[in-house]
Amino acid sequence: MAEPQNLVAASAPPAQARIVIIGGGIMGCSVAYHLAALGERDVVLLEQGRLTSGTTWHAAGLVGQLRNHESMTRLIRYSTDLYARLEAETGLSTGWKQCGSLAVARTRDRMVQLKRTAAVAKAHGVTCDVITPAEAGRLYPIMQTADLAGAVWLPGDGKANPADLTLALAKGARNRGVTICEGVRVTGATRMTIDGRSRRIRILDWQDKQGQAGRI
Structure with missing residues (x-):
């Protein structure tokens, strides 16, 4: 599996961002990749350990298209197409193999x-x-x-390597401007009322492994 050093930001998280993603597993990196693909540039991803160090690397990586619901079938079909082209886009292996x-x-x-x-x-x-x-x-x-x-x-149908696939998604996201910070743990969140109706998270507190803390 490729080492992820070249995929991450060495600096602390920025003071502000339009979108913050918590967690650098396959879900978080996929969200970052697709937001960037849709044109979002002010995106930050925070991972408390290393990319894929949570539950992602435990996954079997099986990709099956047989689903009972149309939405899931369409999602899996899109995923197989994405895995096939992601290697060419990023230069990183995803482990994708269409074996049926x-x-x-x-x-x-x-x-x-x-x-x-x-x-x-x-x-x-x-x-x-x-x-x-x-x-x-x-x-x-x-x-x-x-x-x-x-x-x-x-x-x-086929299979992919979940960890390698995550790193490829992360590189694709970073190539489009997403900031990825490893070793940064979210320690708290502050909600703020907007227009007197909705309450949204507006501030995140974080701390890195060196003890440095901040807000975003």
Whole structure:
């Protein structure tokens, strides 16, 4: 995995910013990347440790497009396209590999459910083939297929390395002007009333590992 030194800001966080993201895992770095892609430039990301040092590196990195809801299907399709082009954009590996996936059924009821889900997937442009146990066995030879009722094959599914993917997103965000600060922990937040109606967080207190503290 690539070392992230070249992706982070060595200085303390700025005194102010339009948008502050707390957490440098895959979610935080993805939000930073996409905000920058939409034209936001005054964005700061704060991570209390190192990028990916939280739960992100525990993830398996499996990317499956078979979902019951249209919004999730569209999101996963977008993600697979993004992972494929992010390496060329940033020069960092994401570990993305389009290897396909199998979902198997051992009962008729489960097979009916898979067929319904496959129909939904196809309706949203996802390649999803209903196949026989024998066809599933040819795709995955070490699998026992004698007790299967059938399966579905999604050739567009794949896997990625969550940590590498996060660093690529972080570099893409920083290339567009996002400030990323590691070793900076948020210690408090102050809400302020705006127009007498809504209360929004307007001030964040932070402290770095050297004991330096400040507000943003």
